[in-house]
Amino acid sequence: MRTWVVGDVHGCYRELRQLLRKIEFRPGRDRIFFLGDLVNGGPQSLEVLQWACDHATDSVLGNHDVHLLAVAGGQRHKRGKDTFADILTHPGADELLNWLRTRPFLVELEHSTLIHAGLSPDWTWPECRRQAKALETHLKTSAGKENLGELWGDNPALWTDCQSETDKLRYTLNVFTRLRVVHKDGTLNNEFKSTLGECPAKHFPWFAHPTAKWSLEPAHRSPPSIPRVLHGHWAALGFHSTNGILGLDTGCVWGGFLSAYCLEENQLLQVPAANPF
Numbered sequence: 001m002r003t004w005v006v007g008d009v010h011g012c013y014r015e016l017r018q019l020l021r022k023i024e025f026r027p028g029r030d031r032i033f034f035l036g037d038l039v040n041g042g043p044q045s046l047e048v049l050q051w052a053c054d055h056a057t058d059s060v061l062g063n064h065d066v067h068l069l070a071v072a073g074g075q076r077h078k079r080g081k082d083t084f085a086d087i088l089t090h091p092g093a094d095e096l097l098n099w100l101r102t103r104p105f106l107v108e109l110e111h112s113t114l115i116h117a118g119l120s121p122d123w124t125w126p127e128c129r130r131q132a133k134a135l136e137t138h139l140k141t142s143a144g145k146e147n148l149g150e151l152w153g154d155n156p157a158l159w160t161d162c163q164s165e166t167d168k169l170r171y172t173l174n175v176f177t178r179l180r181v182v183h184k185d186g187t188l189n190n191e192f193k194s195t196l197g198e199c200p201a202k203h204f205p206w207f208a209h210p211t212a213k214w215s216l217e218p219a220h221r222s223p224p225s226i227p228r229v230l231h232g233h234w235a236a237l238g239f240h241s242t243n244g245i246l247g248l249d250t251g252c253v254w255g256g257f258l259s260a261y262c263l264e265e266n267q268l269l270q271v272p273a274a275n276p277f
């Protein structure tokens with residue numbers, strides 16, 4: 001069995017098909033995990049979501065996936081730049097959206113953990129797991145479905161400022177789907193999207209915060225060659241590998257590449273965007 005982890009597809013179905021050909025994807029031999037943001041931005045969100053629903057072993061949820069769920073449920077307005085109208089009008093939309101709604105925010109494989117964006121420096125590994133599970137469970141309830149809109153917003157930006165369950169869920173959604181850099185005091189910065197070199201003063205990439213609780217106590221006793229955490233979301237970072245953290249959003253929708261990483265063979269495969277800018 002080969003385990004492939006695929007970076008942010010964003011509706012780029014043509015590139016996904018090319019990547020699967022390059023992998024020589026065979027159901028039964030290969031399992032595919034997506035790092036979230038399956039949809040939006042590219043031209044074929046419906047086809048990507050359908051393929052993932054039918055063939056992927058799993059996908060973690062990204063910010064664009066959750067935005068789609070909120071628009072479909074009437075809790076958020078569609079934005080002019082959104083390109084997932086094809087899903088909303090599809091006769092099979094309910095089944096596809098239900099599959100998406102029941103995806104996790106954190107997937108643990110034998111040696112590796114998959115997330116879309118980041119981990120909070122204020123969480124130990126058990127807390128990372130607990131918060132992901134709490135948010136997943138919430139989204140599956142009818143109250144969670146109907147009140148998805150209340151999970152939008154930047155505050156509380158500090159874990160210790162969360163006072164209610166809703167605060168914790170909103171903070172958790174921001175950590176798992178929007179985070180790139182954190183202030184050294186642990187405050188989430190949900191706006192920064194640029195390159196590592198432009199990281200704001202007194203901030204660290206989430207995976208390099210020097211006192212992050214999860215980093216002090218490894219989740220897995222991984223062989224050094226196998227990445228401990230794989231994430232997407234940070235296209236400006238590009239392919240990035242440091243201290244067992246692997247970033248796989250290589251900006252396909254922005255004219256970059258679509259990437260897949262095989263955990264068993266430590267192999268990176270990429271295809272270029274069909275329409276490079």
Ligand SMILES: [Mn+2]
Binds near residue numbers: 037063064177233
């Ligand atoms: Mn994202």
